[in-house]
Amino acid sequence: MLSQREYEDLLWKINNIPSTITGKKRQHLRTTFKKKLHEHELATKYPPFEPLKFEQVFINFRTTDSTLIHLIDQIKSTTVFTLDTESIIIPYQPNAPALIQVQIILSESFSYVVLIEMCHLPRAYEHTFTLVKQFFQTLFNADNNIFIWGDISELHNFCSYNLFTYDQLDLCNPINLQDAFKTHWNTQHPHQPTTSASTNYSECICEECLGFQKKKTWSLQNAVAFELSRWLDKRQTTSNFDIGLDPTLYHFNSAEIAHRQSLIRYAVYDCLSMQQIMLKL
Ligand SMILES: [Zn+2]
Known part of the structure; x- marks a missing residue:
């Protein structure tokens, strides 16, 4: 602030x-x-956004076989997920894909948020790399409901890491939560004309009275503010998500760890806030 x-x-x-x-x-x-x-x-x-109970897990070259096998089993045990990605901005070049966040929602009271660190993956010949591929293969199943704030096409750039293919993305069942939320808001909050008895001040919260254009999509931050009455901190929006977020990845000093923690919070809160918006629809 x-x-x-x-x-x-x-x-x-x-x-x-x-x-x-x-x-x-x-x-x-x-x-x-x-x-x-x-x-x-x-x-x-608004008060800051507060997530429901979750555990964060990193996927990178330090992740063990047993963790990956456990995560794959967790994916198999549910059909509801949220997914988000972060890219980094390189001047005069397309954004570089850096991070995929997958939330495995096991119940309303518990989920895993998995952060896949694309710039710190195991080597392609290692067994863990095969397991990461299996992680995505299990996730991108037509029976799974994968909620995304926007379009699945944001994952296309990530195909270059050879963990999944365009064809796999085509087969899965993404749900555009951004569009679903817009429809929900417009149904719940049609325009309320001010009556002569009321004051000039309009309390209408239809899209138009809020100053949002009809054709424009909602930002996740605005949806969290208006639907959940919480502030989703977006100050890290163009940060360096490729630096290696897992505190055990390399040796970091305390300032580096604190910086990583704020990036991690940003990345996991995107998924966790989508989860709470889903509960309102
Ligand atoms: Zn209105």
């Missing part, structure tokens, strides 16, 4: 972008400031 001074400073900056900055640069700067402001407003208005 920003201090009062930082907040006022930000407001001033939004209204006083130097006239020498024009075109796309100006637009980009404005968007960046507005995002910061939106983040601050949500952080001020």
